[in-house]
Amino acid sequence: MSRITVDGVTKRFGDTVALDDVSFEVPQGEFVIVLGVSGSGKSTLLRCMNALETPTDGEIRVGDEPVNSPRNDIAMIFQQHNIIDQMTAYSNALTGSLNRNTFLDSLLQRQGEADKLQALEALDTVGLLDEAQQSAKRMSGGQQQRVGIARALVQDPTILLADEPVASLDPGSSQQVMGYLRTAARKRDLTAVISLHQVNLARKFGERFIGLRDGRKVFDGYRDEFDMDVIDEIYGDIDTEGMFAPDSDRDGDDGSIDDASSKPVSGGGMGQ
Numbered sequence: 001m002s003r004i005t006v007d008g009v010t011k012r013f014g015d016t017v018a019l020d021d022v023s024f025e026v027p028q029g030e031f032v033i034v035l036g037v038s039g040s041g042k043s044t045l046l047r048c049m050n051a052l053e054t055p056t057d058g059e060i061r062v063g064d065e066p067v068n069s070p071r072n073d074i075a076m077i078f079q080q081h082n083i084i085d086q087m088t089a090y091s092n093a094l095t096g097s098l099n100r101n102t103f104l105d106s107l108l109q110r111q112g113e114a115d116k117l118q119a120l121e122a123l124d125t126v127g128l129l130d131e132a133q134q135s136a137k138r139m140s141g142g143q144q145q146r147v148g149i150a151r152a153l154v155q156d157p158t159i160l161l162a163d164e165p166v167a168s169l170d171p172g173s174s175q176q177v178m179g180y181l182r183t184a185a186r187k188r189d190l191t192a193v194i195s196l197h198q199v200n201l202a203r204k205f206g207e208r209f210i211g212l213r214d215g216r217k218v219f220d221g222y223r224d225e226f227d228m229d230v231i232d233e234i235y236g237d238i239d240t241e242g243m244f245a246p247d248s249d250r251d252g253d254d255g256s257i258d259d260a261s262s263k264p265v266s267g268g269g270m271g272q
């Protein structure tokens with residue numbers, strides 16, 4: 001059961017209220033994008049969901065179980081992909097099985113055949129099977145982030161959290177990485193919660209959207225409701241121009257949602 005519930009979560013850091021009574025529930029298999037300006041609480045929310053932070057009030061649950069410590073069934077992907085430069089893509093992916101093996105097993109590559117197969121399958125899912133033996137340090141930022149996704153998949157989670165996974169990538173690589181993330185989630189029926197700051201990318205890949213502003217949830221809805229008024233509500237007076245990533249690759253087989261409502265929001269700084 002991989003429904004994840006955020007129930008009345010408040011997180012304070014001293015006088016700062018990073019999250020203010022945030023509640024929502026994500027059913028199994030849903031792909032949710034969290035949006036909000038810098039400081040709105042996106043990272044804090046994801047960190048609470050993975051028990052990297054403890055809410056001041058409220059509770060996170062997976063199914064009916066409170067999340068009080070990091071769990072193997074919740075994988076987290078970070079902006080800085082945290083992969084090991086000196087290792088190959090394959091070895092990096094295989095470290096996702098660390099939860100099932102000792103660190104020494106992992107270093108000595110003593111994992112079982114099933115784990116090795118999973119690492120190769122995960123690399124295949126992110127389009128890197130041919131690069132399995134490539135050293136991570138020779139890979140592009142986008143490829144490294146795809147290795148990070150592969151590693152998260154090898155953990156064999158049911159819930160995938162990602163905190164601005166494409167923030168350090170160029171627009172083309174960002175689309176590609178989001179596409180692989182979306183495809184992987186769909187293939188494995190993962191519950192996914194991803195924070196992003198590019199509105200167009202969010203619209204292209206998101207199924208449901210949660211908007212945070214000053215730690216409060218100001219929007220929670222699906223594609224048909226996620227319009228310019230909502231974007232104004234989330235971003236307020238902030239100029240959203242830079243948040244509209246150029247939208248070059250729209251061939252429909254890139255993992256995006258290829259229905260009529262996936263058209264990019266107009267009015268932003270496209271084509272700059």
Ligand SMILES: Nc1ncnc2c1ncn2[C@@H]1O[C@H](COP(=O)(O)OP(=O)(O)OP(=O)(O)O)[C@@H](O)[C@H]1O
Binds near residue numbers: 018036044
């Ligand atoms: N460990 C911490 N100690 C003190 N304050 C913190 C800590 N972590 C976050 N905050 C504060 O909580 C608020 C929310 O921060 P958070 O990092 O969750 O925002 P964010 O939406 O992820 O921003 P960004 O887009 O810049 O990553 C901010 O005011 C931030 O300064």
Ligand SMILES: [Mg+2]
Binds near residue numbers: 043
């Ligand atoms: Mg953040």
